[in-house]
Amino acid sequence: xxxxxxxxxxxxxxxxxxxxxxxxxxxxxxxxxxxxxxxxxxxxxxxxxxxxxxxxxxxxxxxxxxxxxxxxxxxxxxxxxxxxxxxxxxxxxxxxxxxxxxxxxxxxxxxxxxxxxxxxxxxxxxxxxxxxxxxxxxxxxxxxxxxxxxxxxxxxxxxxxxxxxxxxxxxxxxxxxxxxxxxxxxxxxxxxxxxxxxxxxxxxxxxxxxxxxxxxxxxxxxxxxxxxxxxxxxxxxxxxxxxxxxxxxxxxxxxxxxxxxxxxxxxxxxxxxxxxxxxxxxxxxxxxxxxxxxxxxxxxxxxxxxxxxxxxxxxxxxxxxxxxxxxxxxxxxxxxxxxxxxxxxxxxxxxxxxxxxxxxxxxxxxxxx
Amino acid sequence: xxxxxxxxxxxxxxxxxxxxxxxxxxxxxxxxxxxxxxxxxxxxxxxxxxxxxxxxxxxxxxxxxxxxxxxxxxxxxxxxxxxxxxxxxxxxxxxxxxxxxxxxxxxxxxxxxxxxxxxxxxxxxxxxxxxxxxxxxxxxxxxxxxxxxxxxxxxxxxxxxxxxxxxxxxxxxxxxxxxxxxxxxxxxxxxxxxxxxxxxxxxxxxxxxxxxxxxxxxxxxxxxxxxxxxxxxxxxxxxxxxxxxxxxxxxxxxxxxxxxxxxxxxxxxxxxxxxxxxxxxxxxxxxxxxxxxxxxxxxxxxxxxxxxxxxxxxxxxxxxxxxxxxxxxxxxxxxxxxxxxxxxxxxxxxxxxxxxxxxxxxxxxxxxxxxxxxxxxxxxxxxxxxxxxxxxxxxxxxxxxxxxxxxxxxxxxxxxxxxxxxxxxxxxxxxxxxxxxxxxxxxxxxxxxxxxxxxxxxxxxxxxxxxxxxxxxxxxxxxxx
Numbered sequence: 039x040x041x042x043x044x045x046x047x048x049x050x051x052x053x054x055x056x057x058x059x060x061x062x063x064x065x066x067x068x069x070x071x072x073x074x075x076x077x078x079x080x081x082x083x084x085x086x087x088x089x090x091x092x093x094x095x096x097x098x099x100x101x102x103x104x105x106x107x108x109x110x111x112x113x114x115x116x117x118x119x120x121x122x123x124x125x126x127x128x129x130x131x132x133x134x135x136x137x138x139x140x141x142x143x144x145x146x147x148x149x150x151x152x153x154x155x156x157x158x159x160x161x162x163x164x165x166x167x168x169x170x171x172x173x174x175x176x177x178x179x180x181x182x183x184x185x186x187x188x189x190x191x192x193x194x195x196x197x198x199x200x201x202x203x204x205x206x207x208x209x210x211x212x213x214x215x216x217x218x219x220x221x222x223x224x225x226x227x228x229x230x231x232x233x234x235x236x237x238x239x240x241x242x243x244x245x246x247x248x249x250x251x252x253x254x255x256x257x258x259x260x261x262x263x264x265x266x267x268x269x270x271x272x273x274x275x276x277x278x279x280x281x282x283x284x285x286x287x288x289x290x291x292x293x294x295x296x297x298x299x300x301x302x303x304x305x306x307x308x309x310x311x312x313x314x315x316x317x318x319x320x321x322x323x324x325x326x327x328x329x330x331x332x333x334x335x336x337x338x339x340x341x342x343x344x345x346x347x348x349x350x351x352x353x354x355x356x357x358x359x360x361x362x363x364x365x366x367x368x369x370x371x372x373x374x375x376x377x378x379x380x381x382x383x384x385x386x387x388x389x390x391x392x393x394x395x396x397x398x399x400x401x402x403x404x405x406x407x
Numbered sequence: 408x409x410x411x412x413x414x415x416x417x418x419x420x421x422x423x424x425x426x427x428x429x430x431x432x433x434x435x436x437x438x439x440x441x442x443x444x445x446x447x448x449x450x451x452x453x454x455x456x457x458x459x460x461x462x463x464x465x466x467x468x469x470x471x472x473x474x475x476x477x478x479x480x481x482x483x484x485x486x487x488x489x490x491x492x493x494x495x496x497x498x499x500x501x502x503x504x505x506x507x508x509x510x511x512x513x514x515x516x517x518x519x520x521x522x523x524x525x526x527x528x529x530x531x532x533x534x535x536x537x538x539x540x541x542x543x544x545x546x547x548x549x550x551x552x553x554x555x556x557x558x559x560x561x562x563x564x565x566x567x568x569x570x571x572x573x574x575x576x577x578x579x580x581x582x583x584x585x586x587x588x589x590x591x592x593x594x595x596x597x598x599x600x601x602x603x604x605x606x607x608x609x610x611x612x613x614x615x616x617x618x619x620x621x622x623x624x625x626x627x628x629x630x631x632x633x634x635x636x637x638x639x640x641x642x643x644x645x646x647x648x649x650x651x652x653x654x655x656x657x658x659x660x661x662x663x664x665x666x667x668x669x670x671x672x673x674x675x676x677x678x679x680x681x682x683x684x685x686x687x688x689x690x691x692x693x694x695x696x697x698x699x700x701x702x703x704x705x706x707x708x709x710x711x712x713x714x715x716x717x718x719x720x721x722x723x724x725x726x727x728x729x730x731x732x733x734x735x736x737x738x739x740x741x742x743x744x745x746x747x748x749x750x751x752x753x754x755x756x757x758x759x760x761x762x763x764x765x766x767x768x769x770x771x772x773x774x775x776x777x778x779x780x781x782x783x784x785x786x787x788x789x790x791x792x793x794x795x796x797x798x799x800x801x802x803x804x805x806x807x808x809x810x811x812x813x814x815x816x817x818x819x820x821x822x823x824x825x826x827x828x829x830x831x832x833x834x835x836x837x838x839x840x841x842x843x844x845x846x847x848x849x850x851x852x853x854x855x856x857x858x859x860x861x862x863x864x865x866x867x868x869x870x871x872x873x874x875x876x877x878x879x880x881x882x883x884x885x886x887x888x
Binding site (some may be wrong): 061062063064065066067070097099100101106109110111112155157176195196219230231255256257258259260261279280281289291292294295296297298299300301303304305306307308309311312313316317318319320321322323325326327330368395 | 465466467485516518519520523524527530531532534537538539540541542543544545546547548618620621627633639708760761762763764766776822825826828829834836838839854865867868869870871872873874875876878879880881882885886887888
């Protein structure tokens with residue numbers, strides 16, 4: 039999705055001759071394995087500015103692409119289960135106000151109204167962003183793919199890059215086996231494969247590959263309205279329009295580099311459901327699956343040109359990539375096509391670690407192994 | 408005498424019946440309906456969606472696994488305004504093409520804002536699923552237990568029983584997992600006397616092996632009843648004796664109540680003395696004669712017995728009323744299929760498959776996994792007619808028709824994973840079996856590729872066998888890697 043978003047925004051800025059290569063199948067990577075959740079506000083300035091912009095893109099994305107991405111503003115509620123997280127949410131709420139994001143700490147009565155099924159015994163605070171929500175990833179990816187096709191962008195799946203054509207610390211093309219595709223600029227938005235592809239171009243980047251898992255419950259009529267993120271349980275989930283409750287959590291494990299699913303993440307997610315939504319206890323689990331992502335040292339995305347390899351750009355290290363792709367694609371395209379690196383993009387530069395400026399963010403639901 | 412309420416009508420049931428059997432005994436064959444177009448479905452042995460109903464307030468209970476209990480209240484789901492009257496069934500008259508890609512595709516729906524929220528709300532109701540259960544004050548996890556054995560045998564049929572006995576005799580510890588509460592149900596229904604089991608075999612009956620993890624070294628067995636906990640089994644090696652299932656024929660109306668696989672018809676006849684119908688047609692790939700003879704011996708009237716490739720159409724509106732063999736119409740109220748026989752690939756796939764871009768079965772199954780019995784034999788090809796009727800349900804629970812699949816194939820969508828995503832084929836309660844077998848057979852026929860060369864969509868655990876509370880109980884027995 040990062041790749042397609044960047045490509046369509048480049049095309050809208052008048053860039054021609056764009057080809058998108060994907061080693062997997064359509065929606066096979068993180069674009070088709072995410073939580074589908076979208077919110078403008080986070081806990082820190084940098085993330086909030088980027089995701090607020092991206093959320094604004096979401097609100098007009100169907101018009102922009104000419105295809106219905108089915109973004110629904112069913113709201114996004116962050117739940118704290120400890121006093122510390124409750125404080126974080128209160129601070130985040132104030133931050134959101136600074137950026138004009140509608141967001142409020144809910145009273146117990148408001149929580150009952152919004153989430154009648156939740157067991158409030160465990161809830162210490164709830165921050166609700168009514169303009170957040172979700173979009174089914176298949177409709178979003180369908181929208182992006184069709185829009186790219188209509189703009190003359192060639193998208194090839196099951197096509198892996200095997201090397202780069204390099205000249206004087208600058209990238210001049212990519213190899214797909216023996217076939218060389220010459221180009222002026224390469225954007226690596228390869229999710230978990232980004233660090234490996236970077237190495238092909240002798241361009242080390244921060245971070246490593248890891249697995250996260252999710253599962254879907256059998257469908258039922260609406261029980262949970264908004265998208266939910268539980269800061270302390272590291273869980274996020276929502277109920278899809280066709281009734282399945284889909285979500286995932288994380289467990290401390292040695293980072294896995296394969297799409298096999300395992301028991302502990304499913305069991306941990308089931309424990310969260312049983313505790314917070316007792317009505318789900320006897321509902322059956324349809325399926326569980328794993329996805330891979332590229333996780334950076336500060337959990338934030340790596341956006342921009344590589345500091346030592348010219349014309350090699352990255353939109354990598356994503357963990358909230360689905361929500362962030364429309365905005366990041368817009369800013370990346372502007373930076374590539376016009377050479378204007380937006381203020382919002384700047385803190386996410388690849389060399390922030392060596393310059394001692396990692397990003398601080400407390401509002402993400404993500405484990406650090 | 409046991410009394411149960413079915414959509415507010417009181418029925419008498421016999422002890423030992425499941426709800427599906429009790430309903431069939433009373434001639435109630437239409438239990439559920441397809442999610443979008445509200446086509447009737449029933450007890451088929453093939454499609455889980457046909458036997459899901461609300462029992463004592465709990466949605467989506469499998470009636471073929473639920474024993475009857477006095478005072479039980481059972482209601483059909485996905486009906487409006489009420490269980491006994493379904494105005495939504497008018498959707499059956501919609502052209503199937505209108506629901507290609509599901510209700511979720513956005514061409515005709517609002518693009519954003521309040522109008523979309525309203526549409527989404529309506530969609531959630533049209534999506535055809537059960538109401539949530541009533542809210543309990545709190546819910547408790549079902550504690551799981553761990554079991555370590557040398558060998559795990561999956562399947563309680565004669566092949567599984569023999570394999571378990573052979574292993575037990577060598578002094579190794581062995582667990583035998585069987586879905587049935589009685590072992591070897593189908594063999595018994597065919598008149599085979601069950602083997603005496605070695606006393607040291609740990610038998611886990613009424614449980615489904617719903618997931619194979621960590622290359623088969625960790626298997627999860629899920630109990631069918633809600634109150635029990637799951638079992639996490641660590642075994643040195645795995646023996647698959649899971650047999651084969653008969654694939655529904657790829658002709659119009661093969662999802663209708665009255666169409667069932669041979670196993671289900673035999674179970675009904677042998678254990679419950681309930682015939683599959685008053686006049687039964689049996690089709691198959693060789694086993695049909697034996698099955699027809701057995702059904703006749705169990706008291707059924709068999710009006711036709713022949714090869715499945717001769718079958719051209721099944722007739723009926725709310726249940727089977729006849730079949731076409733070539734141009735000949737045969738009146739019957741049940742149609743039993745005994746082949747093509749194929750193994751459920753789920754456990755073998757989960758044991759052997761892996762990948763970074765796709766979980767695929769390119770890896771061969773490990774040496775410490777073996778298949779015995781019918782499961783070891785090659786799968787039979789599903790007969791796909793040359794002129795495929797677009798109305799054939801490939802995945803009836805999700806209303807995926809052959810027309811929808813061929814429409815995509817003809818637009819060059821030939822990747823099974825993409826076909827799955829675009830149609831939701833196999834995303835319902837059966838989780839891909841038998842629906843993907845039919846989808847792949849159709850794809851192979853349409854594109855001229857051998858069916859074995861197609862990369863299967865990923866078979867994922869725990870395929871609705873495990874409840875949330877049972878999975879939660881596994882937290883304490885399985886540690887992260």
